[in-house]
Amino acid sequence: MEIDVEPATMGAGSITHKMDGQLGAIPLIPSSASIDSAGLNWLKYAIGPPQVDSTSPCRFSYIVIMDSQLWLDVFSNFRYAVGVFLLLSLFLWKLVKIFSNDNQSKKRSFKSWLSGYSYIISAPEILQSGFEKAGKRPYTISTPEHDQVMLSSEKDVAELLAVSEEILSLHAAANDLFRPKYTMGGFELHDNPKDNEPNIHLRVIRVILPSYFPILQPILEQKIRDTFAHELISKAGTEWKSMKAFSGIKRIVAAVNSVLFVGEPLASNPTFVDAALQFPNDAFTTAEVIRMLPAVLSAPISALMTRRSAAIKTMRNFLFPLVEERISKYPRDTDAAEKPLDCVQWLIDSIPKDRPWPTEKIVAKICALWFGSVHQLAMTLTFALYDLGTYPEYVDPLRKELEMHNTESELSSLKERWRAFDRLPVLDSFLKESARLHPSDCISVRRKALTPHMFTSGTHIPEGAWACVPQAALQKDPSYYANPETFDAFRFVSARGDSGDTHTRTSNFTDVALPFPFWGMGKRACPGRYHAAWVLKLVLAHVVLNYDMKFSDDRASRSFKWRSAIVPRSDTTLLFKARGPDAPGTLEV
Numbered sequence: 350m351e352i353d354v355e356p357a358t359m360g361a362g363s364i365t366h367k368m369d370g371q372l373g374a375i376p377l378i379p380s381s382a383s384i385d386s387a388g389l390n391w392l393k394y395a396i397g398p399p400q401v402d403s404t405s406p407c408r409f410s411y412i413v414i415m416d417s418q419l420w421l422d423v424f425s426n427f428r429y430a431v432g433v434f435l436l437l438s439l440f441l442w443k444l445v446k447i448f449s450n451d452n453q454s455k456k457r458s459f460k461s462w463l464s465g466y467s468y469i470i471s472a473p474e475i476l477q478s479g480f481e482k483a484g485k486r487p488y489t490i491s492t493p494e495h496d497q498v499m500l501s502s503e504k505d506v507a508e509l510l511a512v513s514e515e516i517l518s519l520h521a522a523a524n525d526l527f528r529p530k531y532t533m534g535g536f537e538l539h540d541n542p543k544d545n546e547p548n549i550h551l552r553v554i555r556v557i558l559p560s561y562f563p564i565l566q567p568i569l570e571q572k573i574r575d576t577f578a579h580e581l582i583s584k585a586g587t588e589w590k591s592m593k594a595f596s597g598i599k600r601i602v603a604a605v606n607s608v609l610f611v612g613e614p615l616a617s618n619p620t621f622v623d624a625a626l627q628f629p630n631d632a633f634t635t636a637e638v639i640r641m642l643p644a645v646l647s648a649p650i651s652a653l654m655t656r657r658s659a660a661i662k663t664m665r666n667f668l669f670p671l672v673e674e675r676i677s678k679y680p681r682d683t684d685a686a687e688k689p690l691d692c693v694q695w696l697i698d699s700i701p702k703d704r705p706w707p708t709e710k711i712v713a714k715i716c717a718l719w720f721g722s723v724h725q726l727a728m729t730l731t732f733a734l735y736d737l738g739t740y741p742e743y744v745d746p747l748r749k750e751l752e753m754h755n756t757e758s759e760l761s762s763l764k765e766r767w768r769a770f771d772r773l774p775v776l777d778s779f780l781k782e783s784a785r786l787h788p789s790d791c792i793s794v795r796r797k798a799l800t801p802h803m804f805t806s807g808t809h810i811p812e813g814a815w816a817c818v819p820q821a822a823l824q825k826d827p828s829y830y831a832n833p834e835t836f837d838a839f840r841f842v843s844a845r846g847d848s849g850d851t852h853t854r855t856s857n858f859t860d861v862a863l864p865f866p867f868w869g870m871g872k873r874a875c876p877g878r879y880h881a882a883w884v885l886k887l888v889l890a891h892v893v894l895n896y897d898m899k900f901s902d903d904r905a906s907r908s909f910k911w912r913s914a915i916v917p918r919s920d921t922t923l924l925f926k927a928r929g930p931d932a933p934g935t936l937e938v
């Protein structure tokens with residue numbers, strides 16, 4: 350099969366060249382897989398999960414055929430069954446429309462339909478081979494909804510970041526992706542022109558929260574300890590306990606984030622935490638379905654799939670009284686020491702005195718922050734644990750480093766201990782290497798053209814098209830990384846070996862740069878990256894210090910792909926064995 354990849358329009362002309370696609374033959378889905386009703390995983394039932402050959406991640410294939418047990422599983426979940434049914438109907442409807450055209454346009458529309466829809470099931474391969482052929486020149490990829498111009502040279506990306514947001518906008522791209530009008534109870538992600546303080550909530554996450562990391566770390570460690578233990582299921586006759594990796598980790602991340610966002614006691618209220626986890630899950634899944642349906646179906650289908658925004662409504666029902674109570678209980682002049690330490694409070698305290706916000710706006714900003722805070726973090730953490738299971742040779746160096754940290758920082762102040770923890774080189778490098786090779790998305794820095802834009806190189810972004818950076822390809826680019834396909838947890842430290850104390854970092858996990866666009870780039874680079882890196886380190890440290898860990902099986906494929914996303918499969922189980930009474934406890938700060 351051939352897939353179209355067009356070099357981006359250079360000035361007036363546009364050339365099209367073809368690449369060999371990598372769609373191919375077809376393995377079967379294990380029928381024992383069970384539905385993770387909370388995740389995006391229903392999609393694998395619609396197209397079948399790719400079986401990735403771990404030695405050559407680019408060669409994989411899909412199946413559209415399923416066994417009867419799988420169909421039973423799908424149709425036992427009414428909402429997902431409706432989604433699958435509608436998508437299949439849409440495919441058929443489009444095909445009928447195409448084949449009712451005259452011969453010439455039949456061929457043309459079938460080709461563009463095919464290349465757009467190839468993107469849904471093979472985006473990682475299309476993006477990678479486009480990158481290899483283009484050699485850092487811009488190239489264009491078709492998706493079912495719009496064209497994407499991929500930029501990867503220093504010059505093009507610097508220019509992309511400098512263009513005004515009224516021309517190339519992240520928030521407009523996010524609105525297209527997540528359809529918040531239908532999936533998030535009505536609020537929009539894009540900048541409201543009447544909002545004079547559009548960035549206050551971002552500052553809370555980027556600046557204020559990190560300043561409290563040292564004080565909050567012991568509280569978070571306790572939460573991680575408790576939630577982790579709660580997620581483990583004992584198996585009779587063995588010391589090993591099991592956890593469904595992705596769903597367990599999502600619940601751990603939601604619990605930890607709840608402490609940081611709303612504080613106790615709400616963070617321990619299961620109804621709130623469940624709704625807060627369900628809200629982004631519902632939004633992602635529903636947005637995927639309605640993106641592909643005619644606009645007229647967006648409202649009824651989203652109402653059906655989100656059960657009339659049940660999760661976000663529950664979340665808001667908790668947040669409204671919380672915000673109002675905080676405003677009345679802690680007036681501005683309250684001593685800071687008496688105030689709760691969480692994002693709700695810091696946001697309230699950051700609002701300009703002379704321009705108070707309505708409760709509705711505070712709640713909407715908290716929900717917007719929450720939306721970005723769970724999924725990518727949970728996917729990154731799941732992939733990091735997969736890497737720990739796949740490359741057990743790094744457990745010892747990580748343990749040594751963490752145990753030494755525990756001993757050395759026993760008598761230090763909270764701040765000094767946190768700083769030392771934050772600087773642990775092997776832990777930081779391991780996570781960065783895991784994110785480099787296993788990002789949860791092959792694309793970063795998405796910007797939608799609100800008006801047409803011409804780059805100085807002559808690359809043209811038409812209105813409605815997106816300019817993006819091919820993250821996964823850049824993170825494996827041999828011009829940036831030696832042996833780019835090799836997992837090397839010491840890649841970002843000065844020395845290789847397992848004596849953690851002799852290492853110093855050559856770059857940081859949270860650094861933002863073109864060879865590592867994991868956090869995006871420019872002034873929109875992820876404001877939650879310090880929070881994310883901190884939580885990743887705390888959970889990984891907890892696992893390494895307290896447990897031996899392994900996979901419950903040795904299957905090759907532990908993720909599935911949908912568009913440019915790479916999502917952990919819900920049926921991977923991890924096994925954990927406590928290291929015994931002599932093992933050092935969790936990290937002490």
Ligand code: HEM
Nearest residue numbers: 721722725726729794795867868869870873874875877881
């Ligand atoms: C591993 C976890 C995470 C990854 C990989 C990640 C990645 C990203 C990326 C790629 C962007 C777009 C940047 C750009 O286009 O230049 C972004 C934006 C954003 N992220 Fe994250 N993120 C993560 C965790 C978080 C967390 C924990 C929070 C909140 C606590 C958060 C909040 C946000 C927000 C609010 C934006 C939009 C920024 C803006 O509007 O200017 N992210 N993130």
